[in-house]
Amino acid sequence: MADSPQKLRTIDIVERNLKKRYHAERRFRLFGLLAVVTGLMFVSALFFDIINKGHGAFLQTFIQLDVELTAADIDPQGSRDPEVLRKADYMGLVKQSMREMYPEVTGRSGRRDLYAIPSSGANLYLRDLVLSNPELVGTRQQIWVPADDDIDVFNKGGSTDIETETGRGIASPSGASGEISVMTTTNSFTPILAEVKENLAAQAAELQRDMKRLESSLVSLDASIVEMDQQIEQAQNTNPGHLQDLQNAREDQVNQRELNRAEIERLSARAEDKLKRADTPGGEEKLSSDLPSYLLKINGGLVKVDRVSNVGIFGRVLLPLDSANEAGDGNWQLLTLETPEDDRRMKDQMIAWGLKLQDQGRMEKRFNTTFFTAGDSREPELAGIGGAFIGSMLTLAVTLLLSFPIGVAAAVYLEEFAPKNRWTDIIEVNINNLAAVPSIVFGLLGLAVFINFFGMPRSAPLVGGVVLTLMTLPTIIIASRAALKSVPPSIREAALGVGASPLQTVTHHVLPLAMPGMLTGTIIGMAQALGETAPLLMIGMVAFVVDLPGGVFDPSTVLPVQIYLWADSPERAFVEKTSAAIMVLLAFLITMNALAVYLRKKFERRW
Template structure:
């Protein structure tokens, strides 16, 4: 009898150890895939935080400033003249076009800003660092293979020679890419940035938070503390739980039908995006808020009512302050979900190409996930690194928001 008992006990212990090993193996596999994902994104995107600049000796010849209007001057001509002076041996028209392509189109705007700030530089010679073209940047960063035949490269042999000459003379170097953080979107990869999308995300999430948190908390308090137990209340609870599982694109279609087509609100604006994301996050916030209210012991309610507090006083002065940390945690998680959403915003037109940085809730804009979607669809190699870099920024925000939710839960959690 003891032998059979010991065999059965050992068999159960072996099964338990095998189950633990399977659990550990599953965690290790998940962490491996997660590490592979992060390494892949970082390895492709970290180079976007640096940008190649080329130094030009610009002769601000008064002949280029025939008009008193400084904005009408031929700034692209100044850039081209500077490049020709650096490589006087280039005479062929086709080679000149390739030579001019070493500098970004934004170089002319850089010169205009200099003259606008200090018109006295007209007639002088200045050394100016301007953005290099995205193909030059990719070659310098090693993303283009120099060993490929010229026909298979975007950068031709004579351009490679000019780039090497600039590097040898110290006229080509990489700097921190402030443009990536301070500019809006652009057709030119070296001029594209995330600031416009970041501002759009900020306005959209701000409106979402301002609407969803008070409405969600109020709905949770009513359903948990004041609503009678009847068929209608049960129906509302079932629909709230069902709405939390509805695909997000459905909310985008709802926003398109109601806010844009029926109410006539402007497309591609944070105000419409905020309303759509409010509808999407409300079920999550309501469910989290109700769970927080349920976690407050009934004795708190009974003690408050026992000393003469009204029901509304009991909720606002005793139950709500104790449940608020859990509500905040659920709200932050809901906001993190809204920050990463793309599908509902595509349906309301926030996929449009927006160059200007939005200044208010009613200005056309896009958001970070949609900006990543747009860049991922671009054929230029330079947009690949910007896509990965934008993903890194978005993941950083999501990690911060989820970390804040964990911190609030740990700091203010009360164990009864």
């Protein structure tokens, strides 16, 4: 065979390249797998993040107060008239009870902090209790009320990690309240001192870095001044008009250089001082609020460490000690609040009170019913998704009532009756395009047409429902048409063959067969509408609505918008609420989509 050697060569070349090609093959496959895995990771990251942030919101911290329901305060006349009972100052009673619990707290700002422990809605709990049991007036009751959101976050471990270490040696406090010192017989505080010194060294290093930066800028300043000198020299000959500007600029640079030099000097001195303190062992150092806080738990009280040496501390009493007696080896503890006080909303004093409540068993987590029943509130512990949920349901009801019949009717017309002409072509192209129009544009339409032109009420589920109807119609029409298309023509021919009118054919035979597909499309459309936010912002459904809406004309908000509003709130506790609201929303969406998938699977038919 004439070209046999050439053939051999071909196969040899192929074999030779094979390894490289299989390498490329594996690489490509790996990229594909990597892409899928990345996608899956995004899903899990999203869900993990939301659940991690939100699961706490299903529990709420309650605190137990001993409240004296004094008749004189609540119902001086003794009439037990609900109107009188309703108007009594229950907040005063709550405050009174707080004062009794922490008698050591005096002074306005201290008291104000103290009153912030129970929720500002605690009075409502008291009121409802008294209204339902008027005979309680005049008695002393142990009542559980919701805690403030900061306390709630603290109780769920959200404000700081707390480490407890049992103290060694004998600790002797100098007093039971005020500013005291505590000395020990061992070097118990060496670690704290070491940490402070480490921090000093770090600060010094930071200062030195700043110095370096300034020094390098000095170099460039020098260079630019030299350059300017040259320019000035040139300008003197060629461009005298420009001279003044240049000289001014040079002046600025020189000033800047002086400023920088002074700053370097200052930084250098500070850095040196800090370094020296860091390097010398022992001595006494002051703690700053950008370091973890250290609390000494001794004799039933808490002392916050302000200054520390190897063997003793000096600090402020946060919770009064029972006595100034010595505490033996193992009878006192050192608490470390890992998060520096600067980085948290709960200050050390509040945490001390919170710890006391925890120790006394006066703080517990309960299932958060408020979250599901209440409307919005400025106070995270009183806010709930109840209002938004009802709003969502009302809006969705309007959307469903409008979009399902209209969508199905439009699909039936286009698929079964419409003549093939320009007009139906236009409608078809139009529907496909509408499906891809950004949702916010529908919001603009709603704002301009329904609210501005027709004067419909703002923030109403009715308008929201109408706007969402327009938005979901293309989805429903497209899905319904696909469902109608999948019904084989033989069915229509059979019905028409026995003398049914076209409309009878469709309503009696085609529609029932296409219904599962249409329902699937509708559910998907509803899920889309349930998650939609942007167009509702446009028509004013972002209002702060405390009351639960009672009808489609009442101002209300919807779940996604509530999420948007809460996500914007600065309070940390709202992050938890937002995530929990997202969890509820996602649960609904996943259920709806699963239902759609189930319907499709169940009624899937091959003709």
